[in-house]
Amino acid sequence: xxxxxxxxxxxxxxxxxxxxxxxxxxxxxxxxxxxxxxxxxxxxxxxxxxxxxxxxxxxxxxxxxxxxxxxxxxxxxxxxxxxxxxxxxxxxxxxxxxxxxxxxxxxxxxxxxxxxxxxxxxxxxxxxxxxxxxxxxxxxxxxxxxxxxxxxxxxxxxxxxxxxxxxxxxxxxxxxxxxxxxxxxxxxxxxxxxxxxxxxxxxxxxxxxxxxxxxxxxxxxxxxxxxxxxxxxxxxxxxxxxxxxxxxxxxxxxxxxxxxxxxxxxxxxxxxxxxxxxxxxxxxxxxxxxxxxxxxxxxxxxxxxxxxxxxxxxxxxxxxxxxxxxxxxxxxxxxxxxxxxxxxxxxxxxxxxxxxxxxxxxxxxxxxxxxxxxxxxxxxxxxxxxxxxxxxxx
Numbered sequence: 001x002x003x004x005x006x007x008x009x010x011x012x013x014x015x016x017x018x019x020x021x022x023x024x025x026x027x028x029x030x031x032x033x034x035x036x037x038x039x040x041x042x043x044x045x046x047x048x049x050x051x052x053x054x055x056x057x058x059x060x061x062x063x064x065x066x067x068x069x070x071x072x073x074x075x076x077x078x079x080x081x082x083x084x085x086x087x088x089x090x091x092x093x094x095x096x097x098x099x100x101x102x103x104x105x106x107x108x109x110x111x112x113x114x115x116x117x118x119x120x121x122x123x124x125x126x127x128x129x130x131x132x133x134x135x136x137x138x139x140x141x142x143x144x145x146x147x148x149x150x151x152x153x154x155x156x157x158x159x160x161x162x163x164x165x166x167x168x169x170x171x172x173x174x175x176x177x178x179x180x181x182x183x184x185x186x187x188x189x190x191x192x193x194x195x196x197x198x199x200x201x202x203x204x205x206x207x208x209x210x211x212x213x214x215x216x217x218x219x220x221x222x223x224x225x226x227x228x229x230x231x232x233x234x235x236x237x238x239x240x241x242x243x244x245x246x247x248x249x250x251x252x253x254x255x256x257x258x259x260x261x262x263x264x265x266x267x268x269x270x271x272x273x274x275x276x277x278x279x280x281x282x283x284x285x286x287x288x289x290x291x292x293x294x295x296x297x298x299x300x301x302x303x304x305x306x307x308x309x310x311x312x313x314x315x316x317x318x319x320x321x322x323x324x325x326x327x328x329x330x331x332x333x334x335x336x337x338x339x340x341x342x343x344x345x346x347x348x349x350x351x352x353x354x355x356x357x358x359x360x361x362x363x364x365x366x367x368x369x370x371x372x373x374x375x376x377x378x379x380x381x382x383x384x385x386x387x388x389x390x391x392x393x394x
Contacts, residue, residue, distance in 0.1 A: 008181075008183075009124040009125070009182055009183055010124055010125055010133055010136075012178055012179065012181060012182055013120070013121070013124055013182065014133075014136060014137060014140055015178065016175040016178060016179060017137060017140055017141075018140050018143070018144065019171045019174060019175055020080075020171065020172070020175055021140070021141065021144035021148055022144060022147070022148050022151060022152075022171070023087075023167070023168040023171035023172065024148075024168075025144065025148030025151070025152045026148075026151075026152045026155065026164045026165070026167060026168045026171075027087060027090065027164070027165065027168045028152070029152040029156055029164070030090070030152070030156055030161035030164035030165055030168075031048065031090060031103075031161075032048075033156055033161050034090070034099075034161045035048070035099070038094060038096060038099075039096065047100070048103055050355065051100060051103045051104045051107055052103060052104075052106055052107035052110060053107065053351050053352045053354075053355045054104070054107060054352075055104065055107035055108040055110070055111045056107060056110060056111045056114070056347060056348055056351040056352065057348050057349075057351065057352040058111075058348075059108060059111040059112075059344075059348070060111060060344040060345050060346075060347055060348020060349070061206055061207065061341060061344055061345050061348060062111075062344075063111040063112040063114075063115055063340075063344045064115040064206055064340040064341035064342065064343055064344020064345060065205075065206070065340065065341050065344070066112065066340075067112060067115045067116045067119060067340030067341075067344070068115075068119070068337055068338060068339070068340035068341050072116055072119055072120045072123060072340070073120070073123075073179065073182050075112070075116045076116050076117070076120055076179055076182075077176045077179050077180065078176075079109055079112055079113050079116060080172045080173070080175045080176040080179065081172065081173065081176050082109055083106070083109055083113075083172045084169045084170075084172035084173045084176070085169075086102050086105055086106055086109070087165050087166075087168040087169035087172065088165070088166070088169045089102050090102060090165045091161075091162045091165035091166050091169065092162075111344070111347075111348070114343060114344065114347045115339070115340040115341070115343040115344040115347070116340065118327065118330065118331065118339060118340075118343035119331075119336065119339035119340045119343060121133060121134070121327075121331060122331045122332075122336060122339065123336065124182065127332060130328045130331055130332060131273065131274070131281070131324065131325070131328045132274050134323075134324040134325075134327045134328045134331075135269075135270040135271070135273040135274050135320070135324045136270060136274075137270075137324070137327075138266055138269065138270040138273070138320040138323050138324045139266065139267045139269075139270030139271060139320070140270075141266060141323075142263045142264065142265070142266030142267035142268075142269075142270065142316065142320065143263070143267060144263075145259065145260075145262065145263030145266060146260050146263035146264065146267075152164065155167070205338060205341055206338060206340075206341025206342045206344065206345040207345055209334065209335075209338050209341075209342055210342060210345065210346070213333060213334075215282070215329065215333050216329075216330060216333055216334060216342065218282070218388065218391075219326060219329050219330055220346055220349075222285065222289075222326070222384065222388070223326055223346060223350055224349065224350055224353055225380065225381070225384055226289070226322060226381070227350050227353060227354050227357070228353055228354070228356075228357045229357075229377040229378075229380065229381055230319075231353075231354035231355075231357040231358055231361075232357040232358065232360060232361035232373065232377060233296070233361070233373070233374060233377060235358055235361065235362070236361050236365055236370050236373060236374070237255055237258060237259075238251055238255050239365055239370050240300075240370045240371065240374070241254050241255045241258070243369075243370060244303055244371065245303065245305050245308060246305060254305060257309060258308060258309065258312045259312070261309045261310070261312045261313040261316065262312045262313065262315055262316035262319070263316060264313055264316060265312065265313035265314060265315060265316020265317040265318075265319070265320070266316040266317070266319060266320045267316075267320075268313070268316070268317055268320075269316060269317035269318065269319065269320025269321055269324075270320045270324065272317065272320075272321075273320060273321055273324050273325075280392065281325050281328065281329055282325075282329065282388065282392040283388075283389060283392050284321065284325060285321070285322060285325045285326070285329075285388070286384075286385045286386075286387075286388040286389040286392065287385065287389065288318050288321040288322050288325070288385075289322070289381050289382070289384055289385030289388075290381075290382055290385035290386065290389075291314075291318050292315060292318040292319070292322070292378075292381060293378040293379065293381040293382035293385065294378075294382070295311050295314045295315050295318065296315070296374055296375075296377070296378035296381070297374075297375055297378045297379075298311055299311045299312070299315075299374065300371040300372075300374040300375050300378070301371070330342065330343065330346075361373060
């Protein structure tokens, strides 16, 4: 934890991540509750994810380009202020068209938020501290995973969705105000700037960099594979619990417990990862994939719920490793003036892929047993891990 005592910028940034994470959980639960009450249709919840994914796919490279060309700290503040405004509209409006329009606007905001958050971190801490900073961030995400939805559920039950939206709006304003005190290093100019003969060509620099940089290209591929597998498995966990770990009566409670233990594992993983900062990150990432695949296979075959809790804690630890390493490698191997575009392009592909994965998982769950979907996904992960270990091990 030494890094947080010495770097005031990181403290502000991570505090903002925590407040934003709790606020996002508030909006997620409150929006679901409000839409169900207004429409009476469960399909409206799925439409939320679709509307938020479309702008990320369409605007990923454009958003990253805009972020790279402007002050990242200012962009971060503006995005939080706009997010505050959208949460306020959710609180005040009961018009379905307005609500879905704002959901689409939130997707546009997210398209800009992802690259700005990724590219801001290297400007706040030294490169040697990136793995530590990202591991701390993953631990905070674990805390949010445990406390966020619980807090949101309690607040929603006690005060209703309007209060939850208002509180989320205030949290974004608070982050914007606190972020004014961030002191970021200016991004260095590079030889890439003179290539921007046109705006379209400039946006394609992110893709060209990914294509020509072997390490970033491999991390992009790994990111797609991991998110495709995890996105498919997360909603199927509910079905798995219903079929194999207690039935419909215990499904909601036991699934919540599983994800809670995954959150605990994420916190622990973030702490452990700080001890590995001198290791070969790509090899460590590949070993993490192998461990995760083994844990998923054991989970698929296990029928004793307490063991499943421990397995999910292990998955949380591994997830903390893969998430932190992925972010760190991209930040370390990408020039500051291209980081927004690279991050924007990656997420413009990965986020819609997650939605597609959920749809595919839902289709296959009606054709074969859920446990086999878990096992097939874990075998793909296992083969991927072994392939990249052979490629990068010294």
